[in-house]
Amino acid sequence: MTAQLATEPTTTPTAPILTFTGVTLSFAGVTAVDDVSFEVGQRELFAIIGPNGAGKTSIFNVLSGVYRPDRGSVTFNGTDIIGAKPHRIAGMGMARTFQNIELFSNLTVLDNLMLGRHNHISYGALSAFAWLGRARKAELAHRAAVEDIVDFLELEQWRMLPVGLLPYGVQKRVELGRALAMRPKLLLLDEPVAGMNQEETEDMARFILDIRDELDIPMIMVEHDMGLVMDLADRIMAVDFGKQIATGTPAEVQNHPDVIHAYLGED
Numbered sequence: 084m085t086a087q088l089a090t091e092p093t094t095t096p097t098a099p100i101l102t103f104t105g106v107t108l109s110f111a112g113v114t115a116v117d118d119v120s121f122e123v124g125q126r127e128l129f130a131i132i133g134p135n136g137a138g139k140t141s142i143f144n145v146l147s148g149v150y151r152p153d154r155g156s157v158t159f160n161g162t163d164i165i166g167a168k169p170h171r172i173a174g175m176g177m178a179r180t181f182q183n184i185e186l187f188s189n190l191t192v193l194d195n196l197m198l199g200r201h202n203h204i205s206y207g208a209l210s211a212f213a214w215l216g217r218a219r220k221a222e223l224a225h226r227a228a229v230e231d232i233v234d235f236l237e238l239e240q241w242r243m244l245p246v247g248l249l250p251y252g253v254q255k256r257v258e259l260g261r262a263l264a265m266r267p268k269l270l271l272l273d274e275p276v277a278g279m280n281q282e283e284t285e286d287m288a289r290f291i292l293d294i295r296d297e298l299d300i301p302m303i304m305v306e307h308d309m310g311l312v313m314d315l316a317d318r319i320m321a322v323d324f325g326k327q328i329a330t331g332t333p334a335e336v337q338n339h340p341d342v343i344h345a346y347l348g349e350d
């Protein structure tokens with residue numbers, strides 16, 4: 084991996100990249116997130132688990148600025164982000180993949196990845212005209228960064244093909260690539276292996292670990308595949324009916340009586 088994919092420095096090496104403190108979010112009559120608190124370290128793969136309707140997507144939507152919580156605070160890289168618009172939070176370096184693939188299916192892999200660079204392309208039409216050389220140089224740098232991602236995620240054979248023609252598992256990988264193209268300081272993965280077969284799941288697991296260990300990008304992952312979560316996550320938070328019921332290492336969370344109860348519905 085070349086320097087093209089390296090992220091800019093974060094606040095201090097030991098400060099958490101994200102703090103989520105006492106957050107509550109309600110929709111008419113439903114408390115989707117109920118006084119939830121957690122922190123994510125700068126090299127951490129943090130997973131959020133819980134049964135359907137537990138509040139996982141709502142937590143992601145608070146993080147990425149889609150919903151403003153009723154109470155609580157959220158800081159990202161040392162900055163309070165409550166009330167910030169999604170594009171601003173994305174511009175600060177929080178990238179997200181979605182449960183349902185959100186790519187331009189008739190554009191090629193390379194073009195979809197270039198769109199991920201969008202928030203780093205800082206020259207406007209006028210400055211591009213006045214500083215054509217600089218703009219060209221920037222364009223070349225963006226192309227090089229995208230080619231790095233193609234190598235990293237082993238997408239070479241598909242790079243010039245329209246995304247809509249690719250197998251499902253490869254499309255999910257391209258979506259991950261588009262998030263990486265933003266040079267994120269934090270990556271939110273929403274069910275990264277949902278709908279994948281065994282082989283695709285194993286490939287994705289390998290890439291997620293490489294992102295943490297080689298690119299040093301912290302991640303928050305929502306995932307229903309318990310085997311994957313237990314294998315990959317450094318720490319896990321379990322939620323049920325909007326409440327946080329356990330937070331700890333995979334072994335701690337897996338054996339927690341409230342987690343077993345939430346999943347099995349019995350003691």
Ligand SMILES: Nc1ncnc2c1ncn2[C@@H]1O[C@H](COP(=O)(O)OP(=O)(O)OP(=O)(O)O)[C@@H](O)[C@H]1O
Nearest residue numbers: 110113114115133134135136137138139140141142
């Ligand atoms: N926009 C909304 N309007 C009303 N209620 C909502 C809205 N979004 C979520 N909810 C409710 O909040 C609760 C939490 O939903 P959420 O989608 O966050 O759960 P989840 O853990 O992500 O579930 P799943 O695993 O099925 O994706 C549910 O009761 C849901 O019906």
